[in-house]
């Protein structure tokens with residue numbers, strides 16, 4: 001795949017995203033092309049990235065002081081304790097605001113390290129090198145950072161754009177099929193937000209995409225990044241338009257929180273179940289017509305999941321799930337705010353639903 005450069009321009013920062021093959025080996029050249037140089041760098045590395053990529057990155061990054069920290073990325077470690085551990089390394093080594101923190105890992109690593117970067121001395125340089133499909137198509141773009149706590153998911157965080165994103169698609173080859181599906185969840189969501197044409201492309205090339213075949217996977221990544229760019233540039237702080245990116249996510253975050261961020265349900269898998277709930281409810285309340293509903297529903301049913309909604313939850317869990325939905329960031333009243341779909345490219349944000357209706361709906365989904 002040839003190298004693509006996408007430029008993001010928001011009110012707070014302008015930066016580039018490089019997408020292509022063999023980019024980790026070229027990291028120093030990329031940094032120079034962006035006039036980025038640092039006297040100190042801390043690289044936070046996901047422990048599951050294959051060693052050859054870890055050593056390639058460390059070898060090719062040139063700077064005065066180079067520190068590494070190996071991070072065990074999972075939702076339970078996406079917390080304040082790890083933020084403190086990482087920031088203490090920065091303090092101990094006297095990093096200042098011109099020095100750089102690099103995230104080399106998936107969405108969890110990027111979110112934690114981005115949050116560390118935004119809050120260390122009110123902001124240090126930040127480079128994201130995403131290594132999962134989900135992080136390359138979604139989480140590395142747009143500057144949302146965050147951590148979880150016992151009240152729920154991503155409830156502490158910031159908007160902090162990186163100085164550079166480098167997505168090397170070669171690093172995706174070591175992902176297991178479950179992680180590829182997680183990335184596909186956000187690719188699918190983005191196609192629904194954009195157009196029938198983009199959805200049709202996924203529907204036709206689904207197997208090639210999830211088997212990471214070119215040019216299909218490359219096109220899917222570029223389409224997602226370009227859509228996210230458009231949205232984030234218009235509404236960086238999620239005041240209006242950016243809310244559409246949360247399609248399926250109010251459900252998803254509540255499921256993940258209910259399960260205590262267990263690896264029984266990964267974020268991307270929760271998003272697929274959440275999208276399924278959102279299209280089902282949109283159809284039941286006559287926002288989404290049968291024809292589009294059937295197309296999306298048939299597609300979603302083809303996606304293999306580790307565990308289904310019914311295998312994960314029971315009727316007696318629903319009240320607690322709803323209480324997590326209520327503490328979601330997107331709510332500011334007693335009703336619950338969900339994002340629904342009217343058609344391809346037509347999303348309804350701010351749909352208020354009362355708890356009883358939601359409860360009945362979720363129970364009926366479990367009993368299907």
Ligand SMILES: NC(=O)c1ccc[n+]([C@@H]2O[C@H](COP(=O)([O-])OP(=O)(O)OC[C@H]3O[C@@H](n4cnc5c(N)ncnc54)[C@H](O)[C@@H]3O)[C@@H](O)[C@H]2O)c1
Pocket residue numbers: 046047048049050073074075078105106107108109111131132133134135138139140141142143144145154171172173174175176179182183267268
């Ligand atoms: N900031 C945002 O805008 C945004 C958007 C979407 C999702 N997110 C967040 O992203 C997170 C999910 O991201 P994710 O799916 O990348 O999860 P992740 O970071 O946990 O990575 C998934 C798994 O893959 C492993 N891994 C990473 N790179 C690998 C590689 N190259 N080869 C083999 N294994 C590898 C990790 O160790 C982990 O076990 C969630 O916490 C979610 O909230 C954030």
